[in-house]
Amino acid sequence: MRIIKVDAIESTNTFLRNLYREERLDMPVCISAKEQTYGRGQMGTTWISEGGKNLTFSVFMPINGLALADQFQISMTVATALIRGLQFLQIPRLAIKWPNDILSDKYKICGILIENIVKNGSLEGVVIGIGLNVNQLNFEGLEQASSLKKLTGVHYDLDEILGILLQKIEEYFCQLATRSYPTLKKEYESYLFRKNKPSTFKNIEGDSFVGIIDSVTPEGKLRVLLEDEVFKDFDLKEIKLLY
Incomplete structure (x- = not known):
């Protein structure tokens, strides 16, 4: 995967959407920023992150053969891939708060913003914005937020975690075209926060x-x-x- 690293940027998602238009991307690309000055979350919210302490990155993935009506499979794929990556790091009690917030021990540690690229009614690609709280310890005013370091006491190498998560995302997207919907749905739902409670x-x-x-x-x-x-x-x- 092609990886672009910058110190500061308004929005990694916006950068990738513009890059797609300029270069007609057909291969996976990641843009990772030490700091986002205008990071976006679900439904127009703002993603706030201390510069240099967390991962704020976006990934472009080409999409082939997935109907627009089946686009939620992308959300399930991303969320389960991130869960698998964080399990590799032995982060405890992971769950997906519908539709795709990642929790650990009931605390939000990761937010995902998915923006589909559609042309002539067909999915051509997707831009996945990911904000993962890693080494930040202060979340004043955000009682339900936490970070990997706050949960485990371990100080993490950001590049190492980025590599692990990108590997899982690529792995799961490679399976997207061939993996059956019931199998993907079953795995996603097995991590749903508060399911059956x-x-x-x-x-x-x-x-x-x-x-x-x-x-x-x-x-x-x-x-x-x-x-x-x-x-x-x-x-x-x-x-x-x-x-």
Whole structure:
């Protein structure tokens, strides 16, 4: 994989999207920055990270033969690949908070932002933005955030971790075209945070309710078992897990 390293940049995702347009990329490329001045998270949020202490990088991966309707398979592939990489580093109690936040011991350590590149109604590639908290210890005002060092007491080499995660991402994307959907879905769901456990949620109206996470749909919606044994599917904007 081609790797580009910079000291500071506004957004690694934006850089890769521009590079794709300029060079018509057809091979995997990674851009890694010591500091992002305008890192983005899910639904327009900002990813805040202390410069030089964490990993902030984006990866372009070409996509062949995956229908646009099946794009959630990309999210499952990325999340499970990162879990596998972090397991190699012996990070404890890893889980995926739907759709693709990575937790350790209930604390968020990694955020993922996926931006598909679509041309004429077909997926041509994907830009995957990843922010992993590594050696940062202070998360003032962010009670649910943590880092690898805070969880394990180990000071990590950022380049070493980057290499491990990129290897897993490439490995899982190589399997994407041939791996069966049920197999991928089963692995992804095995890491789902709070799966099969009574949990409290908040809906789009701000009302709280209790449900049990059952699975995800092919479109990536969260299927929740409600009272009276009724299943309901929720989109990302429609539900929030309270924990």
